[in-house]
Amino acid sequence: MTVFFCAKCGVELTPDLVELPAVPEVSGRDRDRDKETRLAPSTVPRGHYAIDPEPWGAPFTPPTGKPRPHHPRRLLMPPELTDWTPTGPRNTVVVHPDDLPDLRLLDQGGPHRGCCGPLGTGGRNMACGCGVLVATLAADCMGPHELHLDPVRMYAFDTKGAER
Numbered sequence: 332m333t334v335f336f337c338a339k340c341g342v343e344l345t346p347d348l349v350e351l352p353a354v355p356e357v358s359g360r361d362r363d364r365d366k367e368t369r370l371a372p373s374t375v376p377r378g379h380y381a382i383d384p385e386p387w388g389a390p391f392t393p394p395t396g397k398p399r400p401h402h403p404r405r406l407l408m409p410p411e412l413t414d415w416t417p418t419g420p421r422n423t424v425v426v427h428p429d430d431l432p433d434l435r436l437l438d439q440g441g442p443h444r445g446c447c448g449p450l451g452t453g454g455r456n457m458a459c460g461c462g463v464l465v466a467t468l469a470a471d472c473m474g475p476h477e478l479h480l481d482p483v484r485m486y487a488f489d490t491k492g493a494e495r
Contacts, residue, residue: 388419409442445471
């Protein structure tokens, strides 16, 4: 089990979480969406985390002319970024958004906000109590519902106290 902390102030960001072997597949079925919020279920179940080895989120690179492979967790992109490729950090820690109740969402209006929440395309949008942006929430009804902890702005300890 692992606990994640803010790299700046050292505050505990998560409870003990169990590592998953990989980021779970996302269900694209409408029947799996929350009837009230229309959000897809979180990619990672509560009490767990997974390491995403692929580049995720901002910044993005322009299209190369080659078709982008389909990815079930592809972010819903603002019109001006359609077909751009994420080149954000690798090895982000994907957690259930409800496992970090003390983070606060910074308003991201404009093209980085969908009808129901942040797209996750504007870069880090969740702040620790000390003000450091530590994570990116993607929570619009048309895209994945997941929270990515920035690997540079947090650190992990297992429950025995060994830094990971």
